[in-house]
Amino acid sequence: MEKLVIEGGRPLSGTIRIHGAKNAALPILAASMMAEGTHRIENVPDLLDIHVMLDILRSLGCKAELRDETVVLDTLPAHSSHIPEELMKQMRSSIFLMGPLLTRFGEVQVYQPGGCAIGERKIDLHLKGLQALGAEIEEAGNTIICRATLLRGTDIVLDFPSVGATENIMMAAAMARGTTTIFNAAREPEIQDLQHFLNAMGARIIGAGTDTITIEGVDRLVPCTYSIIPDRIVAGTMMVAAAITKGNITLENVCPAHLTSVTHVLRRAGVQVHIDGDIMNVSCPGRPRAVERIVTSPYPSFPTDLQSQVMVLLSLADGLSVIKETIFEGRFKHVDELTRMGADIWVDMNSAFVRGVPRLYGATVEATDLRAGAALVIAGLAAAGTTIVEQIHHIDRGYDRIERMFSRLGARIERFTPAPVPNNN
Template identity: 45%
Template structure:
């Protein structure tokens, strides 16, 4: 199993190219099941989750090809997927595939909308909480599907097609909103989605669906209207830049000091997080190339944050911000409101010398003058990269184990950080 070795204490200087957003690329790839024609997605990140989803889609009959970067291409054209679901060969998504990536459960919506039937395994547990699928199933039932759960599988049927309806979510749900967008695009009649998620990835998927011929208004706002169409066509779409990767590298620069341009980053995708990083002591500026983050000499200030749905502070940056606050000059409080059990990185940060106390859904962080390198264990995607950030600022050597978590969502992390002066390398093979 691969590990990452980091020797801390080096400032980060240079440029980092921001990749396409994994959290948009996955539902965009699943949307290929809605049409017989080819969906082309540019700026798709080369991460393990994308590779796994390609295998899952292939199981259903999706043909795909991958284009690498060609001489003279702009950076955003670095990786392009061509997905063609001309013929769906299997409406069942088996447990051995779905259990490896929860987002693959979302195939239930396009399979049901297009084929009138879908049988998808329940995804099982999750390291950062239960993440139930009840709201996704509520969407399908509202649109006229019959749902049966048998032997660990959800069997959804709509032999005469889905029918538009009013969907009022009791709480904001990104996965539920993605499900509603895809299912309602091929439903008969009008669908009104209330209390929809407003995350940029939702708007990006909706923009792609519109290119495919869907009739969607209001995506990116709390109320979305959809007028169903009989069929969708192929399209070309460029995946938006990854705001979580952007925030992660911005915090790494704030943590270590230095001066880095995050090329291709869009500040409007994470205004709240950038404001918080600025309050902590980093200088944030933007230009037509991206976002520049600098911190040279100034100490870090403690900042209290509470995670919230967009446009609030993202839960996917909570672990990284906690790492940053371990070096702040004072006490900060971080409140997690989205997922239970998303503080598993606390004990590993403590191995590096952090002082963190948990009180329910609040982490109380007392900054320390110095972190000390140590072997640590990644527990999930965002927790793993928080350990990398802390290790970059720690004195001495750290070894981050279980880096397959990192590979799920961060493209070429060692190369990007190493290119800015970090002493970081991947050690292959042994545990």
């Protein structure tokens, strides 16, 4: 397996452009199935998850190509609504295709999706939403079959503001007969981006970004050209990296409004953040301060996807910080890896207590999931000595060659690929 080798202790400096948002691109690529013809999706990041989604679309009969951050996707030849199990196991976001395929073919067969093992992430809210629109659900073991001859708009109240369920219902309702209203909807910027894309294809949706979304069903959608929003989690990761290395970096192609909660926490920690339009400058000349309490919650509160990165920063802060994780119960797996590097962290139930230490030290650590992997890379950038991060395929799911991003800013980081084992047969 590939690994990253990091020589820490160098302040990051320079300018970097933030690539498009994975969590916006994946549902938008899925939604393209609802309009037959050729779509052009721009600012698409070159990530492992994106390639898995494109492989799924090709398996359904589509023609898809990613080149220079642009996907050209022809959905006209699509002929199947059966997503291969081996591809679904690779990525949880494959579940986004349920609504679009049900709309287009009247039937979809999927399997329990895979992805990062960060805790229980049931898809029951997706299925309940589709059932409310008129779909019949058949479950047999790991297989899920959804059928509907006609979807009808209705009122749907989500038990929890699930991003994926909100998006799946939005897509299925876009061509349902009548009006659908989603109450307690998730409010993430990626949902707003999906609304803008669907409306660009001819849908009639309002309310994304609030807790109530209204979808008036239309008879037909048409292909379009669309550009994906910047990735707020990648931007937040780079902000933390600048702070922890006592660096000074400028981020281009960001949406500061999507990072308000993150900026607030970093400023409480003593990080300097200056904003000018879609450009952010981040620096931290001294030791960060402890932050008394951080609680992860659905947007617009502090995102769970940046919890592990900020924990690394606070592991070097002056004082005791407390982080409460309310979204995923398995989101503290990076703690054991950080303690190998000298961090002083202990966990009680869903809270982590982080007592800052003067220095972290290089060690061999393992990325257990996407965001934990990014956090360990950041720790390695700040640590004294050499850090080796293994199982980096997790990181490749959400960061476009993270070693190149940091190398451009002066980091000493390299990717090593082991030589293939010779076959003596």
